[in-house]
Amino acid sequence: MNQPSARYTRTAIVLHWLIALGIFAMFALGWYMSELPKDAPKQMGFDLFDLGIYTWQLAAEASPRTFYYNLHKSIGVTLLALIIIRVLWRITHRAPALLASYKNWEKKLATGTHHLLYLLMVAMPLSGLIMAVNSKYGIKWFGIDFIGGLDNAAYRDFFKEVHETVGAMLLIIVILHILGALKHKFIDKDGTMKRMSLK
Numbered sequence: 001m002n003q004p005s006a007r008y009t010r011t012a013i014v015l016h017w018l019i020a021l022g023i024f025a026m027f028a029l030g031w032y033m034s035e036l037p038k039d040a041p042k043q044m045g046f047d048l049f050d051l052g053i054y055t056w057q058l059a060a061e062a063s064p065r066t067f068y069y070n071l072h073k074s075i076g077v078t079l080l081a082l083i084i085i086r087v088l089w090r091i092t093h094r095a096p097a098l099l100a101s102y103k104n105w106e107k108k109l110a111t112g113t114h115h116l117l118y119l120l121m122v123a124m125p126l127s128g129l130i131m132a133v134n135s136k137y138g139i140k141w142f143g144i145d146f147i148g149g150l151d152n153a154a155y156r157d158f159f160k161e162v163h164e165t166v167g168a169m170l171l172i173i174v175i176l177h178i179l180g181a182l183k184h185k186f187i188d189k190d191g192t193m194k195r196m197s198l199k
Contacts, residue, residue, distance in 0.1 A: 006096055007195045015086040016196055019121065022079040026072065027171065033068035040064050059143060073132050074142045080125035087118060101190055113176060120170040127166055131159035 008016070032049060042061035046068075048054050058067070098107050132139045134156040138149030184192035 006191075007197075008096060009089075009093055010198065012086070012089055012093065012095075013196055013198055015082060015089065019079065019082050019086060022075060022082065023121070023124075023170070023174065026075060026079065027167070029068065029072050029075070030167070033065065033072060036065040036068060038063075038065055070140055070143075073128070073139050076125045076128050076132075077139065077141055077146065080122075080129060083121050083125065087122065090118070096195055099190055099192060101188070110180070113173060113180070117170075117173050117177060120166055120173060123166045124163070124170050127159050127163040131156055131163050134159065 007013075040063050042063050044058050044061050046056045046058070046064065048056055056067075062070070098110060102110070129139070132149075133147050134150050134152040136149045136151040139146045181193060184190050
């Protein structure tokens, strides 16, 4: 077990920001795709989010809803892999000690929030994965057949509820995490943010 230092390891920092970016992207994508109609015509090219920046070409025609749901699943599987790596890294590499300037309630809140954040980060993509596997479509990872669908409506619906509930909880915890970081940056003006910075 490595000894703690004042900063997180470079690997932990890179994983932290990659996962954070992935989580924000997944919330945005989930909101966007939920509004897509089921009966839209199929096509082979998709202007991502209609921004005019990048057009994604497919090997076969798909409806916008199918395309974005498959994209959501693909990113979710990738994100789950990154989160598992992050958890394993955290287990094998001791985190830096909390700053001595923290009050006792801040230490308890920070520790509890981080533990809950890790739990929800695993539960969110895992529940989505189980939900997708129990649909009739299964999972394609960026167009590659990954896991076939079991077509079990009862399990799919149950884990859909779990996925949505965990998502709401994760969003709340992420907001608290961000507010805490901003407090340390602009009010306490301590070195908390520097511990998760590559600079």
